[in-house]
Amino acid sequence: MSMVEASNGSGRSPRRRIWLWAGIALALAVVVAIIVYVALTSGNGDETDPGAGPSSSATPTAPSGDADPSAPPTPDPAATPGTMPELAPVSPDAPADNGEGLVARISAMKAVDGEAVQAGEIGGPAVQFTLSITNDTDEAIDLGLIAVNAYIGEARTPAGGLVRPGGAPFEGTLKAGDSAEGVYVYTIPEDERGDVTLTIDYRAGQPAFVFRGPVG
Secondary structure, eight states, rough: HHHHHHHHHHHHHHHHHHHHEEEHHHHHHHHHHHHHHHHHHHHHSSSSOTTTTTTEEEEOOOOOOOOOTSSSOOOOOOOOOOOBBBBBBBOOSOOOOOOEEEEEEEEEEEEEEOOOOOOTOEEEEEEEEEEEEEEESSOEEGGGGEEEEETTTTTTTOOOOOBBTBBBHHHHHHOOOEEEEEEEEOOGGGGGGEEEEEEOOOTTTTOOOEEEEEOO
16 A cells, blocks of 8 residues: 555544534434423423413312201202191180180171272172170280181182271270270172181281181
């Protein structure tokens, strides 16, 4: 081999090594760039967008099975309110005594032609009742609290109340030892007067006076 050939071979060898190292460096740079890119993109994916709303697929937390003891009980739709207390019924011609000094009576009753003068009233054959209450207790009775109702038949179908003729409900205060009267008119067909119930409620929570039998 000549000196010229040896010189040319030794000149090419350093250049090859330079290109080799350059290729390795470039490959490493590409790998590093890929790693950095993957790290950045995965980090951004984990961050939550503060402006984004809640996911539509989110499932709300189920309520606890334990009932809140402070919550009011749910009304039972099958439950029915209790009926108002009543004294044992007496015939229309007998006095009703509550056993505590109050005595109610039907002082008079007569058939009349009922007149409709107020909204909801229906005129027609009616019965006018004159009622009296005697107060033998030690305290006054507020007559404005008295409620009188009439019912027809075993099913106690409500009879329509009327003002005329002659309606004059209880009013004022009934002092101890005194008596008072009130007049009430109810629409009751003539053929349904064989079984009529009349109730007098004089105070909330107290048993009502009850009269039952033929009227008119």
